[in-house]
Amino acid sequence: MKKDSCLICQIVEGKIPSFRVYEGHRAVAILDVNGANPGHCFVIPKIHYPILEQVPDDDIAEAFSIANKLSVALFDHLGAEGTNIFVANGIPAGQTVAHFMVNVIPRRQNDGINLQWQPKQITEEEVATIELKLKDELAGTGVSHASRKAAARKSAPSVWTGAPRPSPAAWDGDEDPAVTHLRRIP
Amino acid sequence: MAQQQPTPEQIKELQEKIAKMSPEELKEFQKKQCIFCHIVAGKVQSRRVYEDEHTLAVLDINPANPGHILLLTKEHYSIMPQLPLEVLEHVFLVAKKLSNALLRAVDARGSNIMVANGVAAGQKAQHFIVHIIPRREKDGVVFELPQRQQNEDSLQQIANELAKSLGAPAPKKSAALLPDIMERIKETEHKDHQERKRKHERVPAKGADAPEKPSPAAPSGNKGEEKEKPPKKQPGGDINLDDIARLFGAKK
Numbered sequence: 001m002k003k004d005s006c007l008i009c010q011i012v013e014g015k016i017p018s019f020r021v022y023e024g025h026r027a028v029a030i031l032d033v034n035g036a037n038p039g040h041c042f043v044i045p046k047i048h049y050p051i052l053e054q055v056p057d058d059d060i061a062e063a064f065s066i067a068n069k070l071s072v073a074l075f076d077h078l079g080a081e082g083t084n085i086f087v088a089n090g091i092p093a094g095q096t097v098a099h100f101m102v103n104v105i106p107r108r109q110n111d112g113i114n115l116q117w118q119p120k121q122i123t124e125e126e127v128a129t130i131e132l133k134l135k136d137e138l139a140g141t142g143v144s145h146a147s148r149k150a151a152a153r154k155s156a157p158s159v160w161t162g163a164p165r166p167s168p169a170a171w172d173g174d175e176d177p178a179v180t181h182l183r184r185i186p
Numbered sequence: 187m188a189q190q191q192p193t194p195e196q197i198k199e200l201q202e203k204i205a206k207m208s209p210e211e212l213k214e215f216q217k218k219q220c221i222f223c224h225i226v227a228g229k230v231q232s233r234r235v236y237e238d239e240h241t242l243a244v245l246d247i248n249p250a251n252p253g254h255i256l257l258l259t260k261e262h263y264s265i266m267p268q269l270p271l272e273v274l275e276h277v278f279l280v281a282k283k284l285s286n287a288l289l290r291a292v293d294a295r296g297s298n299i300m301v302a303n304g305v306a307a308g309q310k311a312q313h314f315i316v317h318i319i320p321r322r323e324k325d326g327v328v329f330e331l332p333q334r335q336q337n338e339d340s341l342q343q344i345a346n347e348l349a350k351s352l353g354a355p356a357p358k359k360s361a362a363l364l365p366d367i368m369e370r371i372k373e374t375e376h377k378d379h380q381e382r383k384r385k386h387e388r389v390p391a392k393g394a395d396a397p398e399k400p401s402p403a404a405p406s407g408n409k410g411e412e413k414e415k416p417p418k419k420q421p422g423g424d425i426n427l428d429d430i431a432r433l434f435g436a437k438k
Contacts, residue, residue: 019345022352031345031357034333039344052299053286060282061275068274071303072267073351078344082304085266086331089285090296093321094329103331107307115300115308115329117319119248127233130253130292131245134235137287138243 008099012046022070027063029070029104036113039078039106043067050098052089063102070104080106084115217262222313226260240273241280243318250319250327253292255284257316264312265303277316284318294320298329 010016019031032040043066045059074080086103088094217223224230226242236243246254263269285297300317302309345357
C-alpha cells in the first residue's frame with residue numbers, strides 16, 4: 001500500500017482534518033469520529049505499516065504507551081468504567097484500514113459493545129501440538145527491549161526491581177494512580 | 187475459578203476491609219486471590235509457551251481459537267494503567283512476537299490483540315492480561331466495534347478534555363471533510379486494488395533488497411520506503427508478512 005493513498009497517513013500529515021488529542025515522536029492519538037463509544041480513540045504510528053509484525057519495536061512501545069495514557073485519561077476525565085485496548089491485525093481479524101492502529105475504547109456497563117467469544121472445544125492432542133509448535137517458534141527469542149534499555153542505563157543494576165508502582169515522574173496526581181486503580185476494580 | 191457467590195453482607199464487609207488497607211496490604215491481598223499469580227508461581231498448571239523476566243505466556247483454556255494466548259505479567263497488576271512504563275512497553279513487544287509466532291504455529295492469517303481493563307470492559311480476572319487471538323477467515327469469532335454517529339460539538343468537547351489531560355494543545359478541526367471519509371476509503375481501496383493488480387502482473391517475484399530502516403528523525407518524510415515494501419526477515423518462517431499486508435488490496 002502506498003503511503004499517498006493511505007487514509008491514515010493523510011490524517012497523520014494533516015491532509016484530512018482530525019481531532020488529534022496527542023502527538024508523540026512516533027505515534028499520534030486521534031479521536032474517532034465514528035467511535036464505538038464517545039471517547040474512542042486510535043493510536044497510529046506516523047510511519048505507514050499495515051500490520052503489527054512490521055511495526056518497529058520503538059513505534060510499538062510508543063503507540064501502546066500512548067494508548068495507556070489515553071486509557072488513564074478516559075478513566076479519570078471521561079468517567080469510563082473500563083477501557084479496551086484492541087488491535088485488529090489482518091483482514092481476518094477485522095482490520096479495515098491498511099495502517100496499523102491501536103484502538104482505545106472507553107467502556108460502560110451494557111454499552112452494547114461485544115468483545116466476547118464462545119470458547120472452542122479443542123482436543124488435548126491438538127492443544128499439546130500447538131504448545132509444542134509455539135514453544136518451538138519462540139525458543140531462544142527473548143525480547144531484547146528491556147535488557148537493551150537496561151544496558152544503556154548502566155547505573156541501574158536491574159530494570160525489574162519488582163516495584164509495584166509506576167515511576168513518580170509519570171504521574172502528577174495526588175494519590176499514586178496504581179492505588180487509585182486498585183480501588184477502582186470491584 | 188468457580189467461586190461461591192458471596193452474600194451482600196460479606197461483600198460489604200470485604201469492601202470496608204479493602205478500603206482500610208494500605209496499598210501494600212491491598213496488593214498482597216489481591217495477589218493471594220489471583221489465579222493467574224498462582225499460574226505464574228506454578229501452583230496452578232498451565233501450558234506455558236513463552237517466559238521471560240517480566241512476562242509469561244500460556245495457552246488459554248477457553249480459547250476463542252486454537253492457539254489463543256494469554257500474556258501475563260509476572261507481577262500482579264489488576265489493570266494496564268498500573269504497569270510501569272518499561273514493563274508495559276515490554277509486554278506489547280512480546281505480544282508482537284507471539285502474534286508473529288502464531289502465524290506459523292497455527293497458520294493464522296491475522297490476530298487480535300486485546301486488553302480489557304475493568305469489569306465493564308469484559309475483564310474477568312483481576313490480573314492484567316493481553317489476549318493474543320490467532321485469526322482466520324470465517325473462524326466464527328466476531329469482534330465488531332459499532333460505528334456510532336456523534337455530534338461535532340460533543341466530539342470537540344471530548345477531544346479538548348482528552349488533550350488537556352494528556353498535556354496536548356486543544357485540537358482544532360474543521361468539519362468540512364468528515365462525511366465523505368467513507369467515500370474516500372472506498373475510492374482509495376479501489377485505486378489500490380487497480381494498482382496492485384497492475385503490479386502483480388508486472389512483478390511476480392519479490393524484491394531482494396534489504397529492509398530499510400525508517401529514520402526516526404524524519405518520521406513523515408519517508409517517501410522512498412513505501413515504493414516497494416521490502417520483505418521482512420523471517421527467521422525460519424515461510425509466511426511472508428507482506429502477503430498478509432497485501433491482502434488489503436485484494437479484497438472485494
